[in-house]
Amino acid sequence: MCAQLLSTKPYKGTRDFYPADMKLRNWFFGRIRSALELASFEEYNGPMLESLEIYIAKSGEEIANEQTYNFTDRGGRRLAVRPEMTPTVARLVAGKINELNFPLKWFSIPNLYRYENPQRGRLREHWQVNVDIFGCDSYEADLEVISTAISLLKVFDADSSMFKVHINNRRFFNDVIAAIAGTDAEGSRKVSKVIDRKNKVPREVYEKDLIALGLDADKIAKIDALYTMSVAEAAALCPESRGAQELIDLFAALEALGLAEYCVFDFGIIRGLDYYTGTVFEVLDTAPENNRAMFGGGRYDNLVGLFVKNATVSGVGFGFGDVTLENFLITHNLIPDIYAEGVKVLVTKFDDVPYSEYTKIVSTLREAGVQSSIYIGSKKFGKQIEYAVKGNYSHVVIMGGSELEAKQIKVKDLRTREEVTLDSDKLVEYFSAQ
Numbered sequence: 001m002c003a004q005l006l007s008t009k010p011y012k013g014t015r016d017f018y019p020a021d022m023k024l025r026n027w028f029f030g031r032i033r034s035a036l037e038l039a040s041f042e043e044y045n046g047p048m049l050e051s052l053e054i055y056i057a058k059s060g061e062e063i064a065n066e067q068t069y070n071f072t073d074r075g076g077r078r079l080a081v082r083p084e085m086t087p088t089v090a091r092l093v094a095g096k097i098n099e100l101n102f103p104l105k106w107f108s109i110p111n112l113y114r115y116e117n118p119q120r121g122r123l124r125e126h127w128q129v130n131v132d133i134f135g136c137d138s139y140e141a142d143l144e145v146i147s148t149a150i151s152l153l154k155v156f157d158a159d160s161s162m163f164k165v166h167i168n169n170r171r172f173f174n175d176v177i178a179a180i181a182g183t184d185a186e187g188s189r190k191v192s193k194v195i196d197r198k199n200k201v202p203r204e205v206y207e208k209d210l211i212a213l214g215l216d217a218d219k220i221a222k223i224d225a226l227y228t229m230s231v232a233e234a235a236a237l238c239p240e241s242r243g244a245q246e247l248i249d250l251f252a253a254l255e256a257l258g259l260a261e262y263c264v265f266d267f268g269i270i271r272g273l274d275y276y277t278g279t280v281f282e283v284l285d286t287a288p289e290n291n292r293a294m295f296g297g298g299r300y301d302n303l304v305g306l307f308v309k310n311a312t313v314s315g316v317g318f319g320f321g322d323v324t325l326e327n328f329l330i331t332h333n334l335i336p337d338i339y340a341e342g343v344k345v346l347v348t349k350f351d352d353v354p355y356s357e358y359t360k361i362v363s364t365l366r367e368a369g370v371q372s373s374i375y376i377g378s379k380k381f382g383k384q385i386e387y388a389v390k391g392n393y394s395h396v397v398i399m400g401g402s403e404l405e406a407k408q409i410k411v412k413d414l415r416t417r418e419e420v421t422l423d424s425d426k427l428v429e430y431f432s433a434q
């Protein structure tokens, strides 16, 4: 009896990256990496597995309890496959807190796992560019992080009609809710959870949840009004609030930098993660079909303190995923022809020539920086040419017994179909001129 065949499909919500897919991913992450390095961000990394505790402590209920892949190892340790990078980077910073040169500008591009319901823009495995600044409490770090976020989309020639940075402030949020609804810190936190879900549930459910927290129709209307206010109007509702002042300073600085056209104040941005304390923001694609946030981030003052007693190193940063970026680039037509190959040479083979003659050619070409390969296997010449065409080779090198004897080599340009015969020692010269 035949054993049942195994599936070729990857696990639900994960993707295989065939070479063409890798080409795309390497292209966009390559551009992002260069832009970040140009802005003097340094790359770091950490392990895929972390102690589950670090997510329970601060990431928030949804991520820690519902979305982590977690297990107990053979030594009885409770571990999670990282669902996000921020607790890891806070741990790294805490681990060398006395040696590091603050303010730090760090980035990483880890793959992350979340047990999500797979849908457009959300999968179970994604790659996430993480950009964070540690050790600067002033709005300048928030500004640097937001302007970096904008610059990473401008790298792809995106303009302000294609995306917007939606900005709010947690401290302001708590203060204005307290002013409107008379809630204490815990009450404001509960209201924030309801407001965070506002667009995901019907209006009646949203109102019912707020009423259950003690808000009446008048207070709900006052909260509604915040969604259409400018920063100045919103800040005027609680002028004593430090968060309100932070918002005003940040928007003034964004304006001065010429970035106002990319940014909007949005009272609906709360962020699901519990560790944010100040500025919070999301970058949204303006195309309605791409309705999941592309970037999410903000300021967190207490994360490093999870690992080091009395640490006062604050952080601010964002995460930016490959799934939403790819949707964005495709929707707005921002992917150039990255599949076009430059010079790529296949050295074809004949049986009457020793194999080492061909490997010598390939070594010479590679030493000269020409991308090349020998044909591996023993197919007829016609099949080797077919392989070259299908594999996007630009040229084939042909050397049979008679050419070898005459110390000559033929080169066929598969793009123009032209064929030339050269002295063997002129091969590198030929490709250098291409």
Ligand code: HAM
Residues within 6 Å of the ligand: 083, 084, 085, 086, 114, 116, 121, 122, 123, 124, 125, 126, 128, 130, 131, 132, 273, 292, 293, 294, 295, 296, 297, 298, 316, 317, 318, 319, 320, 321, 322, 323, 324
């Ligand atoms: P986050 O909002 O959970 O924040 O994720 C940030 C971004 O990662 C999202 O806007 C989206 O592009 C991408 N992303 C998140 N989950 C998924 C998913 N299931 N599938 C595809 N893409 C996804 C954080 O993770 C914070 N740790 C970011 C941060 C860094 N805050 C400060 N520094």
